[in-house]
Amino acid sequence: MSIKKTHKYLILLFIFLVIFFLDRISKLQILNILENDGIVDIYINQFINFYLVWNTGVGFGLFSFDDGNFYTFMTIFILLINIVILIIILRSNLTLAVFWTLVLGGSAGNLYDRIFYRAVPDFIDIHLGDFHWFVFNVSDIFITLGLICLIFAEFLFNKEKKQ
Amino acid sequence: MKILKFLKLFLLLMILASCSSLSGFAPKKGATGEEFLIQKKNALVMPPDYNDLPVPSSEETKSMDDSEKVISLLGIKSTTTSEINSENETLENSILKKIKNN
Numbered sequence: 001m002s003i004k005k006t007h008k009y010l011i012l013l014f015i016f017l018v019i020f021f022l023d024r025i026s027k028l029q030i031l032n033i034l035e036n037d038g039i040v041d042i043y044i045n046q047f048i049n050f051y052l053v054w055n056t057g058v059g060f061g062l063f064s065f066d067d068g069n070f071y072t073f074m075t076i077f078i079l080l081i082n083i084v085i086l087i088i089i090l091r092s093n094l095t096l097a098v099f100w101t102l103v104l105g106g107s108a109g110n111l112y113d114r115i116f117y118r119a120v121p122d123f124i125d126i127h128l129g130d131f132h133w134f135v136f137n138v139s140d141i142f143i144t145l146g147l148i149c150l151i152f153a154e155f156l157f158n159k160e161k162k163q
Numbered sequence: 164m165k166i167l168k169f170l171k172l173f174l175l176l177m178i179l180a181s182c183s184s185l186s187g188f189a190p191k192k193g194a195t196g197e198e199f200l201i202q203k204k205n206a207l208v209m210p211p212d213y214n215d216l217p218v219p220s221s222e223e224t225k226s227m228d229d230s231e232k233v234i235s236l237l238g239i240k241s242t243t244t245s246e247i248n249s250e251n252e253t254l255e256n257s258i259l260k261k262i263k264n265n
Binding site: 053054057058060061081103106107110120122125132136139140143147150151 | 168177178180184
């Protein structure tokens with residue numbers, strides 16, 4: 001393995017670990033508050049609250065069923081997607097690999113919760129008056145950020161190719 | 164082709180992210196309305212003529228004739244037969260007195 005590739009993988013591993021542990025620390029803090037107070041409902045400012053919701057489904061609260069078999073199927077499916085993303089990272093150039101690592105770091109954080117808690121804790125509640133956006137967590141921020149970057153990258157790389 | 168790629172990425176977001184809704188954008192539990200904007204109603208009080216109202220279970224209801232209803236609506240005082248008799252007697256006496264005097 002060349003030094004350039006080693007550097008690339010080290011950078012990507014560092015990004016992955018930072019995202020994963022940021023997510024873990026935030027979730028552990030919230031779970032500590034839950035253990036001490038029995039409820040997590042913290043007012044940050046007029047637009048943001050920390051309010052704990054357990055999500056057994058996927059994004060936007062979809063597929064939140066009580067069926068254990070379906071839950072296991074979804075978890076295995078997400079695990080497979082993570083493996084596919086890892087393969088994409090290994091084959092991509094550094095820029096794209098960084099964006100995919102953002103997605104993988106966030107996804108791994110949620111997958112960890114799915115396996116160990118059998119649900120993902122969401123706690124960031126952004127709202128405008130009584131209009132609440134979906135409750136999300138730190139992992140979701142990085143997944144969304146990574147995918148937005150990938151969309152922009154698609155535009156940029158396509159322009160470069162055309163020129 | 165691009166649209167297909169965006170759809171794939173959006174699908175990926177849906178599967179990998181775990182954001183959940185607060186029961187369909189409803190105000191979350193504990194978040195009540197503006198309590199200071201709620202108008203307080205006065206306590207319930209008995210109506211002023213409550214004692215004059217008939218008891219619902221009693222079957223004795225005063226039935227009024229049409230003529231009596233008309234009289235009561237006009238506000239004319241009804242006169243009893245005894246009153247009329249006494250008036251007639253006084254009239255008789257006065258006439259008799261006048262005859263005697265003549």
